[in-house]
Amino acid sequence: MKNSLLERPRLRSPGRFVLPQIASDIPVRLGKESVKHQVLAKFALAAEAIGIPLPGGNFVSIEEVVNQQWGNYYKATMGPESNDFLAGNLEIVVTNKRLEARIASSPNLVMVQAKPVITALESKMAGLGWYVLDVLGRAAGHAMNVYDCRLLGYQSQAYLFEAESDEEFAKNLYAEEHGNHPEDADIPKLIEAYRDDYAYLPSDVLRQVDGHKHLLGWADSSGPGNRRAFVSKRAEAAFAGIAFEPELAKCVQAAIALDKLFKKDKAHAFSWSGEDVDPEDGEDFADYPEQVGAVCIVAWEETDILLEMIEHSERGAYENGTAYEYQGRAWVPLDASSKEIKNLARDLRDYLGRWNAMAMLVSCFPFAEEQ
Secondary structure, rough: OOOOOOOOOOOOOOOOOOOOOOOOOOOOOOHHHHHHHHHHHHHHHHHHHHOOOOOOOOOOOOHHHHHHHHHHHHHHOOOOOOHHHOOOEEEEEEOOOOOOOEEEEOOOOEEOOOOOHHHHHHHOOOOOHHHHHHHHHHHHHHHOOEEEEHHHHHHHHHHHOOOOOHHHHHHHEEEHHOOOOOOOOHHHHHHHHHHHOOOHHHHHHHHHHOOOHHHOOOOOOOOOOHHHHHOOOOOOHHHHOOOOOOOHHHHHHHHHHHHHHHOOOOOOOHHHHOOOOOOOOOOOOOOOEOOOOOOEEEEEOOOOOHHHHHHHHHHHHHHOOOOOOEEEEEEEEEEOHHHHHHHHHHHHHHHHHHHHHHHHHHHOOOOOOOO
């Protein structure tokens, strides 16, 4: 598709080389701004080359062209689930050093329950439900963080003195207070005494996930890794050979599709942990950076302790000055080659494809009400 910004007028002259008059609002000396516009124009053309059409019409700036180009692509290719179930904002930014695509965190996250769907799938085929949940849990490694039960397990450990049972909690707390371990016969009484003083114990956290320790990331000899290796090879066969209700069939199909896209993303494009920050952003991650925000919240069933842990996690990151509010970032320098710019456009296109597939899977779970 042609674009009016890129069309060059044909000069009707009697053979003389004609210099057009420079508009008064254009600076005589062209500095970094011209380089920024050039790299944006290259980015727009690179996106067009991989199947993302340039918008038509008249535009005031190249920034408008790029924003509308990707906006049009998003509207044309993404399902309604992408807006209804995942939260995030795409930003394409040019600084004095680089062209960068960012996925910024967004508030007002959708919260869903996993239990009804996972237990229904497990009743059809042992391991199939856990496979679906494992696929969903891998999204964080592809720049789509999820607030799920692993955050609950990790965040509660600081409060629980690294204990995963009430007995272990009583022993650890007693040792912290007295410098030695209690007698085994005294542990039941200690548990009851500590229960009066502490909002929750490990058993309360485990009840939030019906005792499935692996959902918390706690020790579990039957761990999810074993289930994933077993079920992933049979998921497509199960989909073809088992009679599923329509909603369950949609869920299995969505998980298989997302799993395939994650496997294709071998470079984990857009995954970013806070390193190599552009000083122009005004960010300083001298300490270990902590990600704030997610694309959604996936509870098992109960939500009260999970929401409390999310609040603690985010507040701690802000108070420590180590918070960053991006799901992912990818960039190239201003002097990047055409190939590098094209790869950035391709990575962004593929990321949006994974976003769409992720939203489709999340949409298979029922909404959870805050308790």
